[in-house]
Amino acid sequence: MWNITVEDALARVTAGITPLPAVPVALPEAAGRVLAEDVTSTIDLPPFANSAMDGYAVVAADIIAATVDAPVRLTVVERIAAGHTPTGSVTHGHAMRIMTGAPIPPGADAVVKFEDTTTPAAAAIDILVPVALGGNIRQPGEDIVAGQVALRAGTVLRPAALGLLAALGRATVPCVRRPRVAIIATGDEITAPGAPLPAGGIYDSNSTMLAALVRQYGGKLCCIATARDEAAAHQAALAQALATQPDLILTSGGVAQGDFDLVKDILQSAGALDFWQVRMRPGKPLAFGHVSGVPLLGLAGNPVAAFVGATLFARAVLLALHGRDPQPALHEAVCGVAIRNGSGRRNFLRGAATLEGARLVARPSAGQLPTQLAPLAHGNCLIVAHEDRTHYDAGAIIPIILLNDAL
Ligand code: AMP
Numbered sequence: 473m474w475n476i477t478v479e480d481a482l483a484r485v486t487a488g489i490t491p492l493p494a495v496p497v498a499l500p501e502a503a504g505r506v507l508a509e510d511v512t513s514t515i516d517l518p519p520f521a522n523s524a525m526d527g528y529a530v531v532a533a534d535i536i537a538a539t540v541d542a543p544v545r546l547t548v549v550e551r552i553a554a555g556h557t558p559t560g561s562v563t564h565g566h567a568m569r570i571m572t573g574a575p576i577p578p579g580a581d582a583v584v585k586f587e588d589t590t591t592p593a594a595a596a597i598d599i600l601v602p603v604a605l606g607g608n609i610r611q612p613g614e615d616i617v618a619g620q621v622a623l624r625a626g627t628v629l630r631p632a633a634l635g636l637l638a639a640l641g642r643a644t645v646p647c648v649r650r651p652r653v654a655i656i657a658t659g660d661e662i663t664a665p666g667a668p669l670p671a672g673g674i675y676d677s678n679s680t681m682l683a684a685l686v687r688q689y690g691g692k693l694c695c696i697a698t699a700r701d702e703a704a705a706h707q708a709a710l711a712q713a714l715a716t717q718p719d720l721i722l723t724s725g726g727v728a729q730g731d732f733d734l735v736k737d738i739l740q741s742a743g744a745l746d747f748w749q750v751r752m753r754p755g756k757p758l759a760f761g762h763v764s765g766v767p768l769l770g771l772a773g774n775p776v777a778a779f780v781g782a783t784l785f786a787r788a789v790l791l792a793l794h795g796r797d798p799q800p801a802l803h804e805a806v807c808g809v810a811i812r813n814g815s816g817r818r819n820f821l822r823g824a825a826t827l828e829g830a831r832l833v834a835r836p837s838a839g840q841l842p843t844q845l846a847p848l849a850h851g852n853c854l855i856v857a858h859e860d861r862t863h864y865d866a867g868a869i870i871p872i873i874l875l876n877d878a879l
């Protein structure tokens with residue numbers, strides 16, 4: 473298969489992927505990870521009836537007629553702090569001074585906040601307004617009841633979800649094992665950042681960029697290797713990568729039609745090539761197949777092409793391995809300027825989207841060559857011009873992919 477659509481390529485890349493197994497993860501380390509199983513609460517939340525205010529626990533019927541001019545005077549019998557249990561109970565004509573979060577004493581059925589009281593004497597309180605039955609009381613289970621599913625499998629554990637798990641008393645949770653990813657950068661010219669640049673050399677930007685992208689989508693690096701443009705070097709790097717038991721291998725470079733582009737050949741001889749070339753721009757040279765059962769994405773060498781290919785396809789594999797929807801997260805934007813696409817391919821223009829009023833307005837950046845990383849680094853989106861459409865007027869709706877997308 474070659475020169476296939478982005479949709480075909482996405483379907484092929486994610487076909488047959490099943491979510492990775494669950495591993496127990498300590499709550500503080502679970503941030504950003506994906507819940508592997510439903511979490512059912514074993515407790516009510518809140519666990520007991522407690523005060524929503526600093527005030528006085530009362531019998532609501534006692535203060536029905538309270539007004540500022542004719543307050544109802546109650547005798548204060550006890551003071552309850554959060555974390556402590558009352559020793560007595562509240563009976564008619566009595567009240568307990570109570571702090572936010574403290575348990576409601578037996579007999580009380582409402583709380584009057586301090587602001588609605590005045591203090592005439594040490595052990596007395598004047599109530600200035602009535603409070604409804606149950607007023608200012610947080611009922612047990614009003615957030616979650618015992619036996620209820622609090623979070624579903626597949627939920628990304630963002631801060632609020634982690635807070636909820638902690639509130640339920642969970643110290644560990646089952647998370648999807650992080651996908652292991654091996655990265656192989658190919659090319660005689662690539663040089664590690666930090667090393668002196670030899671004649672004809674360029675710094676390897678793809679390895680660092682792809683590694684960061686892998687982390688952005690919840691993956692974990694198990695191998696970073698480089699290979700010169702020789703079959704033996706490619707085979708050695710592949711063996712090195714496979715030894716680290718990856719769930720996905722990403723290569724960059726060596727996948728076009730040049731004399732030294734060996735990735736397709738290696739895929740064909742060492743494994744199985746599924747497709748080569750996608751009707752997209754940049755990143756048309758893109759190979760996909762399997763080696764020893766491990767999916768391998770052969771990304772283009774040009775950094776912007778490698779980035780776009782990884783944003784679509786490495787992301788899709790990583791999300792599918794997490795049990796999440798691998799389709800690109802498209803948002804609707806308005807073209808800030810007219811956009812042309814004469815390429816006959818899905819064109820992922822590097823751009824910037826800004827919120828103008830209630831609308832997201834997207835504008836392509838100056839500098840759309842697949843080698844120009846700076847406009848990509850300065851922008852915040854890819855603007856997706858369809859292969860069947862040559863022109864979008866200013867003001868037309870166009871889909872975009874936001875680059876701050878995550879798992
Ligand atoms: P290739 O597909 O191997 O012919 O590479 C296409 C272009 O991408 C060439 O200009 C390469 O020098 C460049 N390139 C390949 N790999 C990398 C890399 N890891 N970092 C930066 N540029 C690269």
Ligand code: MG
Binds near residue numbers: 660725726
């Ligand atoms: Mg090359």
